[in-house]
Amino acid sequence: MTDDLTTPDLLQLERDALEAQAAATSATPPEGAFDTWREAAAKVQAAVTAHAKKENLNRVAVEMAVKKAVRHAPEE
Template sequence: MPTFEDLVTLEQAAVAAHAAIATADDPATARTAAVEASAAFQAAVTAYAAAEKESRVGVEMDVKKAVRHAEAG
């Protein structure tokens, strides 16, 4: 089962992958990487929420808040 820190790392990777699309030499490949990174994050959130018996949406919101707070700080 992923930890909360794992979820933060996966979301950071997804955010970076999406941002990389704008400057990619091959936007199609970059989009594919972004979609795959987002899918990995979503799957991990689902697994974590089920294991912890928490709301999936609540877990996702908490992770996104943690990532945004880290980026702003």
């Protein structure tokens, strides 16, 4: 976990949403790509909210930690 705010599942949901965003915003997005992106983003938000509530954490802090961990992860 990243600084006790995230979980591996939250990080994977965010990665999935970013991949869906990339597909939807590509030069030639596949059919249904925007729906897939919207659904993936909604899953991230729901999971972040549920995790924050369950662990009694600030929801915004959890979301920011998830985004930072995924978007600014060191290159492998």
